[in-house]
Amino acid sequence: MIEARPRLLSVREAQPEDTWQQVAIAYYDGAVDVWVDGILFLGANDPEPIESGSIALEIPPNGTPTSVSFDNMVVCSLSAPYAPPPPPDESQG
DSSP states (O other), X not given: OOEEOSOOOOOOOOOOTTOOOOEEXXXXXXXXXXXXXTEEEEEXXXXXXXXXXXXXXXXXXXXXXXXXXXXXXXXXXXXXXXXXXXOOOXXXX
């Protein structure tokens, strides 16, 4: 069973259409972190991690037509816990 860490910093509301966000999903030593625009969104510890497998990205059905696009996706190994880049500067849009 995965245990959530009390590190949830922010819950975001639905974003307007055509809004891009920088999302990082990091796994290191049993810890899974989800970062959105440089802010830790969710952290969890897996006491019995599986060291290999696959990645699935999906949207749960909610009755509303939804589409999601992915761009510049990178999968890599980590040698230390993930440190996100700074949040994007929206003034440079």
